[in-house]
Amino acid sequence: MKRILVLAIGLSAALPLMAQSFPEGDVAAYIDGVDAVVLPVNCKARMAVQDTFSSGDDRASDGFFIRKDNRVVWVATAPASQKNFALLRDQDVFWQRFAATNKVVKTSATANSRGGETSNLDLTRFNTNLDYAVKYLGEDDVDGKACYRFELRAKNRKLAYSLVNLWVEKSTRIPVKKAFFAVSEKVLKYYTVTKAVMKGDHVAEMEMLYVDALKPQDTSRLRLFEITALSSVPEQFFTREYLESGRLYPYEF
């Protein structure tokens, strides 16, 4: 009887753990796949951001970016005063190029150089496993979509949000919702995917709505479109020297 009791207690204790085991195998490999659905490792894409504030003020900015794995260069094309402003991430170092002078200086990862709810990280971090330790939390439902839910803990707090909750739609592998937490584990902001156009297994266009958790009327609508895989991207694009030389201009994409 004793043995049966011990076994029953052991099994009931293990049940939650068993429920947490990820049905699609390795979590890290799955998350890499999720990243690849949204953006190929080598690619270019356009980005449009519309900030809306509770005061009724609106701000819009457009740009494009070129990605090579963990390197990204983001160049502004609008507003007119910010044409040629650029943000460069070379692994864990961030640079910005001033629109008028081409001068390039180091900048902070968490600053929002272009303003609004999107930080430099939001514009340039696309490799989840590099920045976070990922843990599977279970299944969940977001706006009627069946999702897997994950917890992302920052590996380096300078380069990532302390804690992120991620919901991935099972059928498409699109990360349909993300909630970003402060060190105090209070929600800072979250985004939900409001539109996604698929081309085969990959996203061709995606729209996300970032919401300030403390001031929900303050939002940023970020649209990724013309996402195009590139067969190769020169290493030089991601050096300070190349950015300062003014060769990377936003006029033809």
Add this chain to the structure above:
Amino acid sequence: MKQSLCVIAAAFLCAGLVSAQDQPSFKLTGDVDAQAVSSALNSSSAFQGITPFSEVTAAGLIDGKLVFSRHYTTLGLFDFTFQENNVLDYHNGAKIESLSLLVNELYADLNYGDLLYLRLGKQRLKWGAGFIYNPSDPVNPPKDPTSLRAVREGVTALKLELITKPVSLMTFGVLFDALGQTGLGTRLSTPLIPNTDLALSAYWSQSESWTAALNASVAPLYEIPGWDTLQIWFEGCVYDKARYLSVTPSPPAGPGYSFLTGGTATMPEIRTVLLTEYYHLSEGLSAGELAGVYQGLRAGSLPQWYAELARRPARQGSDYLFVSVTQPTLTDDGNLVFDKIGLLASCLLSLTDASFFATGGVTTTFVKDSEVDLTATWANGGPDTEFGNALSTVAVTLDVKVFF
């Protein structure tokens, strides 16, 4: 110079024709700027009557960049400033109108694969780490630390760049009007030391002899959140021949040197940007020498070409300190008024003679793609000091810019 500009323009157009089959395009960006300046004459300036002064100036400027590109790579650029200047004479109300077109840069780019880059034409060559002034730069036209409008004018040069991740090498030849001024230079830069960018440069020309320079910028606390915007930099050089027009009885002999050191930081959350720079020029005059020159000019005992000093702002003495505080916008949370107002205050202090040049300004961006700036400058010091002899003591500038 005209000939070399023609050659560059031809190269620019040829690059366009060669690439015409691959859907290249020309795009024009820039701003139209209406500017009004009102200045108060410093009646005790030693330069009064020697150099031109206008109490009221109205100018219309077009700052433009015509870029020729294919996909996202530039193949050529034409950077220009077209200016219509109106000087109002307050004695009789007469208006003097002048038109000018300044070619800041005009160059064509050629790329050989992903490593080697060639640029031919009028271009600004990358040299110093300094923000307001580059004392180690022997090639480009010098920046004016008292002017908010940045100098973008370059020099006619052929530049070859090899850009790789660990190290970049730039080699260039510069063509001036006189053959003897033609120079050759090279710059080796590397980001290999963590959080540091280091560059070694060398330049030689028959007229200026040799210059060797070191530039470094460091972000010492880049790994610490909140402190990662702190950056410090250094630029310094030694050179053989005296560069500046010497006004001392015995011009300095032997190698000269100059250096600049500075730093900047952005305050987290409030986004205030603090910047400070200090520079030293071994050729700069001492306080006593400067006083002697100004007294001589006032007494008429020195030739008028000494008035050239007035065209060398913040490069007359030996030591200068610059401090600036910038608030990009008062708030950044969608406030309908304060999100669109920015502030700037700066002071350039001559440590040689304790005179100063202060600037304060307000920038507003209430209308989309436009900017209205109101700036006031104030120069002051003793009667025999550099900024005490600035032609205008106070000047107020109103700028209305429309970006396109």
